[in-house]
Each structure stands twice: as C-alpha cells, then as structure tokens.
Amino acid sequence: MAGSFDFALAIGGEAGQGIATPGNILTRLFIRRGLYFNAYNAYQSIVRGGHIFLTVRISDEPVYTHGDKLDLLLCLNQDTMNRHLGLMGEGTRAIFNSDSINPGNPRQGVELCPIPVSQVSGSRNRLVQNTIAVGATCALLQLDFTILEDSLKVRFARQGQSVVDENVGVARAGYEYAQQNFTPFPTALPETDQPKAQWAGNDAIAMGAAAAGVKFYAAYPMSPSTGVLHWMAQNARDLGIMVRQVEDEIGVANMVMGAAHAGARAMCSTSGGGFALMTEAVGAAAMMEIPVVLVDVQRAGPSTGVPTKTEQGDLWQTLGASQGDFPRIIVAPTSALDAYNTIPELFNLVDHYQCPGLVLSDLLISEGTFSVVPDDIDMNPAINRGKIITDAGTGNGYQRYKDTEDGISPRALPGTEGYVHVISTDEHDEDGGLISDEYTNPYKRRAMVEKRARKFNDLEGRVASPALVGPADADVTLIGWGSSEGAIREAVEQLAEEGITANRLQVKWIVPFHANAITAVVNAAKKPIIVENNYSGQFYRYLRSETGLTIDSHIRKYDGEPFMPHHIANGVREILAGKADVFVPYQEVNV
Amino acid sequence: MTTGSAQMTAANFRSGINPDWCPGCGDFGVLNSLQRACAELGLQPHQILTVSGIGCSSNLPGYINAYGAHTLHGRSLAVASGAKLANHDLTVIATGGDGDGYGIGGNHFTHTARRNIDITYIVMNNQIYGLTTGQISPTSRLGMKTKSTPFGNVETPLNPLTQAIMNGATYVARAYSGDIRHTTALIRGAIEHKGFALVDVFSPCVTFNLDNSHDFFKQRVVKLEEQGHDPQDWKSACERAMEWGDTINVGLFFQGNDIETLGQREPVLEKGGPIAHRDLAITDEQRERIVRRMM
Ligand SMILES: Cc1ncc(C[n+]2csc(CCOP(=O)(O)OP(=O)(O)O)c2C)c(N)n1
Ligand code: SF4
Numbered sequence: 063m064a065g066s067f068d069f070a071l072a073i074g075g076e077a078g079q080g081i082a083t084p085g086n087i088l089t090r091l092f093i094r095r096g097l098y099f100n101a102y103n104a105y106q107s108i109v110r111g112g113h114i115f116l117t118v119r120i121s122d123e124p125v126y127t128h129g130d131k132l133d134l135l136l137c138l139n140q141d142t143m144n145r146h147l148g149l150m151g152e153g154t155r156a157i158f159n160s161d162s163i164n165p166g167n168p169r170q171g172v173e174l175c176p177i178p179v180s181q182v183s184g185s186r187n188r189l190v191q192n193t194i195a196v197g198a199t200c201a202l203l204q205l206d207f208t209i210l211e212d213s214l215k216v217r218f219a220r221q222g223q224s225v226v227d228e229n230v231g232v233a234r235a236g237y238e239y240a241q242q243n244f245t246p247f248p249t250a251l252p253e254t255d256q257p258k259a260q261w262a263g264n265d266a267i268a269m270g271a272a273a274a275g276v277k278f279y280a281a282y283p284m285s286p287s288t289g290v291l292h293w294m295a296q297n298a299r300d301l302g303i304m305v306r307q308v309e310d311e312i313g314v315a316n317m318v319m320g321a322a323h324a325g326a327r328a329m330c331s332t333s334g335g336g337f338a339l340m341t342e343a344v345g346a347a348a349m350m351e352i353p354v355v356l357v358d359v360q361r362a363g364p365s366t367g368v369p370t371k372t373e374q375g376d377l378w379q380t381l382g383a384s385q386g387d388f389p390r391i392i393v394a395p396t397s398a399l400d401a402y403n404t405i406p407e408l409f410n411l412v413d414h415y416q417c418p419g420l421v422l423s424d425l426l427i428s429e430g431t432f433s434v435v436p437d438d439i440d441m442n443p444a445i446n447r448g449k450i451i452t453d454a455g456t457g458n459g460y461q462r463y464k465d466t467e468d469g470i471s472p473r474a475l476p477g478t479e480g481y482v483h484v485i486s487t488d489e490h491d492e493d494g495g496l497i498s499d500e501y502t503n504p505y506k507r508r509a510m511v512e513k514r515a516r517k518f519n520d521l522e523g524r525v526a527s528p529a530l531v532g533p534a535d536a537d538v539t540l541i542g543w544g545s546s547e548g549a550i551r552e553a554v555e556q557l558a559e560e561g562i563t564a565n566r567l568q569v570k571w572i573v574p575f576h577a578n579a580i581t582a583v584v585n586a587a588k589k590p591i592i593v594e595n596n597y598s599g600q601f602y603r604y605l606r607s608e609t610g611l612t613i614d615s616h617i618r619k620y621d622g623e624p625f626m627p628h629h630i631a632n633g634v635r636e637i638l639a640g641k642a643d644v645f646v647p648y649q650e651v652n653v
Numbered sequence: 654m655t656t657g658s659a660q661m662t663a664a665n666f667r668s669g670i671n672p673d674w675c676p677g678c679g680d681f682g683v684l685n686s687l688q689r690a691c692a693e694l695g696l697q698p699h700q701i702l703t704v705s706g707i708g709c710s711s712n713l714p715g716y717i718n719a720y721g722a723h724t725l726h727g728r729s730l731a732v733a734s735g736a737k738l739a740n741h742d743l744t745v746i747a748t749g750g751d752g753d754g755y756g757i758g759g760n761h762f763t764h765t766a767r768r769n770i771d772i773t774y775i776v777m778n779n780q781i782y783g784l785t786t787g788q789i790s791p792t793s794r795l796g797m798k799t800k801s802t803p804f805g806n807v808e809t810p811l812n813p814l815t816q817a818i819m820n821g822a823t824y825v826a827r828a829y830s831g832d833i834r835h836t837t838a839l840i841r842g843a844i845e846h847k848g849f850a851l852v853d854v855f856s857p858c859v860t861f862n863l864d865n866s867h868d869f870f871k872q873r874v875v876k877l878e879e880q881g882h883d884p885q886d887w888k889s890a891c892e893r894a895m896e897w898g899d900t901i902n903v904g905l906f907f908q909g910n911d912i913e914t915l916g917q918r919e920p921v922l923e924k925g926g927p928i929a930h931r932d933l934a935i936t937d938e939q940r941e942r943i944v945r946r947m948m
Contacts, residue, residue, distance in 0.1 A: 259947035275933025320735025325929035484721035
C-alpha cells in the first residue's frame with residue numbers, strides 16, 4: 063500500500079504538444095526528493111494529434127501501479143478537459159490554460175485552476191503553457207521554488223543559459239500565479255533521505271542484459287520493444303556491446319544465434335509480429351543447442367494490432383514458436399525490477415541447458431516508467447556460462463552433441479583448437495553429422511530427441527516456484543501471471559479495506575511450470591480467480607492443460623489498457639456476488 | 654585472419670564424410686576449390702567457420718574439416734555475420750545455393766553486401782532448386798521449363814553480380830566450378846580480401862537443370878583477366894557483369910580496396926579482442942555512470 067502520501071497527477075494533450083518534457087521534469091524532481099513513482103503513458107501510434115495521457119503516481123512508499131484516482135489534472139488541450147474533468151472528484155484540482163481551454167462543469171469539490179497563460183508568461187509560444195503548468199503544480203504541492211529551479215537548470219543546461227533563464231522565468235510566473243490564486247493541496251510533498259533512480263521497463267531489460275554480460279544485441283525497431291534498442295545503442299560503447307539494427311527480425315534472430323554460437327552472450331527483443339518472424343530461429347537454436355535470449359514485448363494484437371497498447375496475448379505464440387517438438391524456457395517477469403533480475407538468471411539457464419530462452423514482457427512493464435532504489439540494481443549478478451570449452455585440446459573423440467547422462471554436451475567454441483565440429487538444424491548424430499542415412503536412422507533420431515529433452519529434467523528445481531502471498535484461508539485467491547502483479551497486489555489491499563480477504567499467486571515461470579505447487583494452491587483456495595489481460599484466457603487454458611484443473615472464475619480485460627487495481631477489486635465483488643466471468647467494462651478512468 | 658603452419662594440403666580439409674551429391678554435381682568442384690584455397694592460405698581448420706543455409710550446396714560444411722554451421726534456409730549470412738562480429742578472429746565463409754542466397758535469403762544478401770562485413774560468400778549457382786527436386790530459382794533463365802514452371806518460366810532472372818556490386822560488396826567474382834584452378838584463385842582472393850566478398854560459382858545441377866550443363870558453361874565462359882578488365886573500375890565491373898550471351902564472363906569483376914569494413918567502423922571492436930572472449934562483468938565505474946544517468 064502506498065504510504066501516508068499517495069498522490070497522482072496526469073498530463074493530457076495531443077502528440078506533439080510536448081507532454082514528455084513536463085512529465086520528465088516532474089518525475090526527476092520527485093525521485094530527487096526520494097519519492098517513489100509509477101507512471102503510465104496512454105498514447106496513440108501517431109506523431110501529431112490524438113490523445114496522450116500520462117499518469118504519474120507518487121508516494122513515500124513503493125507504488126506498484128499508476129493507481130485508480132487522480133488528484134491533479136494538467137490539461138494541455140480542450141480534449142483532455144472534456145474527457146477527464148468529469149472523472150475528477152472531491153479535493154482535486156485541474157490546471158489549464160484559460161486562454162484556450164473552456165472547463166465546462168466540474169463535479170462538486172473540484173477546484174478549477176485557470177491560468178491566463180499569455181498574460182502570465184508574456185509569451186505567445188504554445189509550449190510555455192507546459193512550463194507554467196509545471197510551476198503551478200509545484201506551488202500546489204507546496205514545494206520550494208528553488209527545487210524546481212534546480213531541476214530546470216539541469217534539464218535545460220545543454221541548451222544554453224538563455225533557455226534556462228526563459229524556462230525558469232516562465233515556471234516562476236506559473237508558480238507565483240498559482241500561489242496567489244489557487245488552494246494548495248493540504249499535504250505538502252514529502253521527502254525521504256534516499257534518492258531514487260528511474261527507468262522504463264525496457265531500460266531495465268537492457269540493463270539486465272548488460273549485467274548478464276550480453277555482448278551482442280540486435281533488433282529491428284518495433285513498439286513497444288524499441289526502448290531496449292535505444293538503451294543499448296546509447297550505452298554500447300561504454301560497455302563494449304556490439305549493437306546492430308538489422309534488416310528484419312529474421313535477420314536479427316539468426317544474427318544473434320551466430321554471435322551466441324561464436325561464444326558471446328547474445329539477446330534480441332521485439333514485439334509479437336517481429337517475434338513471429340523470429341520463430342524459425344527459436345527452433346534452430348533448440349536444434350543446434352545454442353543459448354540465446356529473445357524478448358517479446360507484447361502489444362495488443364493480432365497482427366499489427368495496436369502498437370501503443372498493452373495485452374497479455376502472445377503466450378501461446380511463445381509456447382508454440384517454431385515447428386517440431388522441443389523444450390524451451392519461457393519467463394514472464396512481474397515488474398521492471400523483476401525483469402532486470404530475471405535476465406541474468408535466464409542467461410545462466412540458457413547457457414547451462416544450451417537452449418533458447420524467451421521473455422514475455424508487455425507494454426505495461428516495458429514502456430511504464432518507475433522509480434528504483436539504486437541499491438536494488440545489482441550490476442554484478444552471478445554469471446554461470448555452463449559447459450563451455452575454450453582451451454585448446456587434442457579434440458580426440460570430441461562430439462558436439464555427445465549423448466551424456468545429463469543430456470548436456472560440452473560446447474567447444476568455434477576457433478578453439480582441436481575441437482572442430484559442425485552444428486546443424488537438420489537432425490544430426492552426436493558428431494553433428496548431417497548425412498541422410500545418419501539422421502534418418504530411427505535409433506539415432508530417438509537418442510537425440512531424448513538427449514535434448516533430458517537436459518531439462520532438473521529445470522523446475524532450478525527456478526523459484528510461485529509463492530502464495532496472504533492468509534491461507536482467504537475468501538478469494540487471485541492468480542495472475544507476468545505484469546499484472548502490481549494491480550493484483552493493490553486490489554488485494556483495496557478488498558481488505560472492505561473486509562474481503564484475498565491472497566494472490568503470481569506465476570512468472572511459464573516453462574518450467576510448477577504444476578504441482580500451483581495445483582496445491584488452487585485446490586486449497588476457497589475461490590480461485592484467474593486475472594489476465596486478454597480476451598480468451600490464454601493463461602487459464604495453459605494452466606488447465608498443464609494441471610487438468612478447471613477454474614470457473616475469471617477477470618479479463620482486452621481493451622488495450624492495463625488493469626487498474628479497482629478493476630480487479632470490482633471483479634472480485636461481482637464474482638462473490640455470483641458472476642462467473644467478468645470482463646472489465648469500458649471505463650474512461652484516467653487512461 | 655591468422656595463418657598457421659604452412660604445410661596444409663587440401664586433404665587436411667577433408668572431413669571424412671563423403672558428399673552425398675549426385676555424381677557430376679558441380680558442387681564437388683566448389684568444395685575442392687575451397688579446400689585448396691584454405692590450404693594455400695595456410696589456414697588451420699579451427700580458424701575457419703563455414704556457415705550454410707539449406708539445399709544440396711548448403712550441405713558443404715559437413716564435408717570440410719573446419720568449424721561449421723548448417724543453419725536455416727536463407728539465413729547463412731545472418732548467422733555468419735553474428736559469428737564474425739562476435740569473434741572477428743575467425744575466418745568466416747558462408748556457402749549455399751542460389752535459391753538459398755538470392756531467393757529466401759535475398760534480403761540478407763542485399764544488406765550484408767551493404768555492410769561490407771568481412772565475410773566470404775560462396776554461392777553455388779545452379780540456376781535451379783536442387784534439393785527440392787527441380788523448381789525455378791531466382792537465377793533460372795526466362796522460359797525455362799521446370800516442375801514448377803511446366804510451361805516455361807515467365808520471370809526474369811536476377812543478376813547477383815550487379816546486385817552485389819551496387820549494394821556495396823567490395824569483392825565480386827564469378828567462377829565456373831569445372832575450372833578448379835580458377836575457382837580456387839578467386840576463392841582465395843575472396844578470403845584474403847578485407848570486406849564482403851561474393852564468389853558466385855556456376856555449379857551445374859546435372860540432375861535437374863539440363864539447360865545450364867557443364868557443356869553449356871564450357872562453351873561460353875571467358876575470363877575477364879584475359880580481356881584486360883580492371884577490377885578497380887566500378888562502372889566497367891557493372892557493365893561486364895551484365896554481359897550474357899554466347900560468351901559469359903568469369904573472373905574478378907570488382908574489388909574495392911581500402912573501403913572500411915563494418916568491423917573497422919565499429920568502435921566496439923577496436924580493442925579488447927573478440928567480444929566473445931571478453932570479460933562479462935560490469936565495472937564499478939560503468940555502473941556508476943549508468944545509475945547517474947538514471948537520476
Ligand atoms: C523455410 C524453408 N522453405 C523451404 C525449404 C525447402 N527447401 C530446401 S532446399 C530449397 C531450395 C534449395 O535451392 P538452392 O538454394 O538453389 O540449393 P541447391 O539445392 O540447388 O544447391 C528449398 C526450397 C526449407 N528447407 N525451408
Ligand atoms: S540434385 Fe543437383 S544440385 Fe543437388 S546434388 Fe544432385 S546435381 Fe547437385
């Protein structure tokens with residue numbers, strides 16, 4: 063639960079109006095004061111126009127979602143006012159440029175904060191309204207102006223003193239105007255003694271890869287995964303990472319496989335459509351036994367779908383990626399920090415098992431921005447590269463695909479003296495030999511299938527099984543997977559306030575799937591409910607196929623926006639009142 | 654490329670597996686030439702990585718004593734590029750067929766040439782799909798009757814040489830696999846060349862392409878070297894690459910020297926050796942810089 067201070071502001075306008083800048087100035091200011099934040103940007107796939115709505119929730123305690131309610135609305139255009147003012151409640155404020163925006167009728171208890179921008183700023187530049195709004199926000203939050211001033215100096219330093227001065231001047235005008243004309247929020251913005259850092263989930267994924275020792279990263283741009291490419295490109299020289307933007311995702315995945323075969327830890331990321339193109343490489347990596355990590359940042363599909371909206375809709379795509387019958391590892395991190403920590407862990411697994419590893423992120427995690435405690439970023443995770451031969455040898459009797467007891471064959475990296483071998487996507491024998499009468503030999507084929515399968519015998523024990531959080535005898539048990547952890551966690555807290563006890567189980571490892579542990583939880587639950595951000599219940603179908611369990615209560619959402627805690631809490635109420643499946647209805651609530 | 658002991662012979666590069674190509678297949682000549690070129694260059698088997706796609710010709714890595722990767726149909730250049738960038742000490746040679754390289758792998762072919770990455774690409778061009786038993790390929794002649802074009806091919810063949818030259822390949826040659834000595838010399842030049850080198854080799858499919866047989870080529874091929882062609886002359890290279898008729902040119906069409914390779918342009922490769930062998934840990938200073946940018 064958020065701490066004593068739990069505050070959310072939103073900035074709305076159209077693409078091209080410069081929403082990112084005030085958002086950025088404010089979040090930096092919040093993390094410098096040691097506050098936690100969680101931000102979600104609801105946007106559209108256009109460069110100009112449309113409706114963009116950035117919600118930033120701030121607290122002195124960790125916050126896991128962008129929340130359910132708004133305290134302050136910054137309207138940069140009329141559209142934002144029309145869409146969102148009606149949703150603002152008692153004690154909230156709405157800041158807007160009264161030169162161009164007409165407020166209409168707010169609900170009782172909403173304080174309108176009109177600012178005649180051209181008069182206050184003495185400027186006709188459209189963008190000054192953003193800076194004025196930032197100034198006014200700081201006044202309403204009872205912040206000392208010097209704090210904002212320092213922030214602006216840092217933000218605009220590179221653009222020269224005149225730009226700094228202009229922005230500080232305009233911000234001050236907004237600040238002073240708000241002090242004189244509007245009522246500040248009753249609780250001043252708190253401060254903790256531990257400054258935070260901030261990242262987007264995609265940054266966390268890229269950093270996790272860097273910490274894992276990834277030295278080769280390739281991608282073809284695709285929302286919402288492109289942030290990983292950008293981080294890599296920005297930091298590659300410093301970290302000695304080869305970063306390539308390749309002609310298409312087929313090339314990406316195969317190039318990554320080549321780099322991994324040569325011995326580099328190698329990764330790529332994309333979104334569903336790009337992953338579709340990569341799927342042939344998933345099977346190739348499994349067959350050739352090359353450790354690679356592929357990240358699918360899910361967006362709403364199918365096909366090109368909705369590039370800027372979120373969904374948990376690619377589960378079966380990853381389960382079924384590539385032809386044939388072979389094991390792979392799949393993980394769906396539950397937050398940005400979890401994604402960061404999971405990637406090195408996954409690399410250790412794929413190196414150990416010499417296989418492809420797939421990560422299911424989604425727009426919610428990947429494009430959300432979050433505070434992070436710098437000490438939580440462990441840049442030196444354990445690195446275990448598995449059975450790799452790098453020293454020269456005689457190579458006598460070396461077989462790349464030796465049928466060992468544990469199914470894992472020591473891997474000699476190309477270039478190593480004495481171990482010359484051929485790897486192959488065709489079925490092969492222990493030597494990698496690909497002549498037809500060898501690989502069509504049923505005994506050899508069977509042995510190779512079993513060898514590859516046997517590698518994974520101890521996989522389940524190598525990763526943590528999902529843990530039930532909350533009282534064992536709770537009224538309901540909420541089961542989610544991947545990115546919904548934050549919303550489920552806060553929904554449990556909301557339900558507790560009404561006396562409904564709930565516990566929760568968040569599944570992160572898709573393969574291996576801890577079927578026994580999950581079955582035990584479901585069997586012990588009074589009312590198991592599965593929560594997922596898709597229409598058809600992909601996770602439920604998977605859970606049923608792996609456990610044989612039938613569960614008849616579901617909360618699902620498929621409008622492209624993530625769950626907010628109250629969607630889940632409301633769903634639980636409806637289910638307790640007798641409903642089976644709840645599809646979260648369309649609501650224009652701060653997104 | 655580091656060279657090892659000079660006493661290598663082509664026999665050192667035989668893998669011990671006998672090719673399952675049809676007797677008379679042009680691919681034998683290519684394999685033979687490649688083995689000779691490696692021996693002449695004094696390379697050691699472990700210094701070489703051959704990467705192929707899928708097709709009769711793409712079975713080649715199995716037959717040469719070197720590190721090999723027999724990857725997916727059309728993907729050899731992508732895999733080869735990744736391997737070369739991860740370990741630039743390796744001599745990376747991609748091999749495959751015209752269907753593999755110019756058809757399904759066409760996009761990678763275009764872009765790998767453009768990148769001028771230091772890879773040798775040997776295409777065994779038989780103007781047909783061999784392994785799938787005789788359908789048209791992107792280089793099949795107009796009007797050619799195959800199983801997939803029983804009434805004659807209505808598509809114009811592409812020209813891999815002009816395509817490579819125009820896209821930025823810095824060594825572009827064509828050989829005929831029946832002339833082992835000439836093919837060897839061109840492959841050798843390609844491996845020695847720093848940058849993306851294409852050697853398109855006429856490699857007749859004696860089973861499915863009776864139009865472009867050994868006899869067909871023997872009667873037509875003429876060497877550019879014997880015609881005074883200057884491979885530094887880019888424009889002339891394009892022109893000579895477009896000639897096709899009673900005589901068909903083979904030899905080195907284009908060689909651009911002193912054009913930076915991708916590896917030379919990438920600061921990440923400048924020092925510290927192959928990235929595949931570098932220390933994986935992030936230093937405290939690197940961590941500090943990263944975290945500072947996040948605050
Ligand atoms: C994705 C995919 N599509 C199709 C095939 C079937 N296939 C195998 S080889 C081949 C064509 C080979 O032609 P080419 O590259 O010219 O080689 P050749 O056999 O003539 O040497 C095809 C279409 C495949 N293996 N994979
Ligand atoms: S089918 Fe053609 S290309 Fe394939 S091995 Fe036989 S002759 Fe060579």
